[in-house]
Every structure is written in C-alpha cells, then in structure tokens.
Amino acid sequence: MKDLLRRNTALNEGVEKLLNLQSKIECDASTKYLAMAAWLDRNGYVETAEYMYKQSEEEREHFLKVFKYITEMGGIAITPDVSKVQQEFESFRDVFEIALQNEITVTNAVNKVIAKCRLENDYATEEFMMWYVKEQREEEKNARRALELFDLIDEDSACGKFELDKQIAKIGV
C-alpha cells in the first residue's frame, strides 16, 4: 500500500498549520501598514507615508512567499480573511510605537515556526524560514531607529515634525 500522505506532502500537519498562521500574520501586517500610511498621508507626513506604503508592499511579498511555499510543499494554503485593523492613531510617534510592537510579534511567530520545524525534523522549512529571521532582524532595527529619531529630533520644535518626516523616510535606504 502506497504512502499517499507522504507522497502528497513533505509538510507535517503542525508545521503546515503554523505556516498558514505566519501567512496570515504577514498579510495582516501588510494591512496594518497600509492603514498607517493612509493616516500619515492625511496628516501631512507625506514622506513617511510613502515609506509605510512600501512597508505594506513588502509585507505582502512576505505573505506571498510563505503562501506559495505551503503549496510548493504539497500543503494546503489557506487564503487569510482580511482582518479589521486600527485606522486611527494618537500621534505621529504612536504609529511607530505600534509598528515596533508589531514587528516583535512577527519575530516571535517566526521563532515559533522554527522551533516546531526542529521538533519535527523539518530542515527544509527551517532553512526556508531563516530568510525571515534575517528579515525580522532588519525590520526590528528599522522600527527602533524610527523611535530613536523621535528622541533625537524634538517633535515640537520649529520644523521638528517636518524634519522627522524626512528623516524617518530615509531609514534603511
């Protein structure tokens, strides 16, 4: 009797579940950044808005990357539902406080997938997820830098907001 299960997929069910969760998390991140971009745009922070639009697109790529990987491995990729996201923010700085917290949550999720891979001896997925480890290191660094800029540039000084908008948009380039 053929081993139909194994012939169909190399993905363990638990790993597949976590990968689908990761795909949803990345998809949500894309939507969250999009809402932030719109808020920044309507409040005059045009440069940072552009930066956030780009972040949103990057998250969409992260999402597609996992999504396609699941199918490539013979798993069942589940299209995530669009979640409700925060549309309003208390302040310019608040946007970046939330962005950093969000990136930390994503990093934790990435680590969980890898821990599960090790438990299940799934080295292919572990290797695939290493790309996300690197990516998260970068993203957390950028999010921290944005908050650091708020400490360096006094938001309430003359041209403070204008300068912050310009400097944050330059992060990572």
Added chain:
Amino acid sequence: MAVNNNFKNDILFESKNGYSYQCDKTNSIIINFSGITSKYKVQDFLIFQRKVNSVDILDMLYDLSDKCDFKLIETTQKKFSRNLTICEIVQLRELLNGTKFALVLNSMLNEVLSDVAVSYLD
C-alpha cells in the same frame, strides 16, 4: 496492513455508515458514506476532513431554528454535496477521522520499514 502491496484497493476504515479505501492505481481515496461514493486526491480528502471537523455541533444543537437541523456539506467540485443532520455529521466525522488515522498509521509504518539507515548501523 500490507505494505508494498501495489495496485490493490486497500480498505482504510469501515463504520456502520460507510467505508473508505485507497486506490494505489489512481493515488486516490474513495469514500462511501451512506451509499454515496466519492473519490478524492489526498489534499481534497484532507480539506473534506477538516471541513467536517470544523462544524460546530454544539452550536447546531443549541440553535432551535429549523435551518439549523441540517448543514450543507460540500466537497471540491461538488463530488459530495448533501444536507446532513447533526447525527450524520457525527457519523461522517467518524468515517473521515478513521480514514485519516489509517493514512497516518500507514505513513508511519512506511517511514520505519523503509529506513535504510537502520540496516547500515548494525
């Protein structure tokens, strides 16, 4: 369960209301539930199984409206499409979960029996 018994239909699970078997020739899983036969690729079978497991039975039980006496269970390309009662859903669940268990067990056996490394280690 015979391993490497190629191109024969192997019964996976049997219950009062149906049975399932695996067809090695077409790499598919055949489900017969209360007289209705349908055939699936592994992935579609798994989607079917997960779908039936995700039905909230308690929710159906506590909902007193008529529309909740039945639930439409549909599989890919409508290979199976029927309104099932709570009782039938529980029965179908048993059949699908039993089938899944047989598939997992067979997979584990295959992994152990085909472990080439073991024979080299002695």
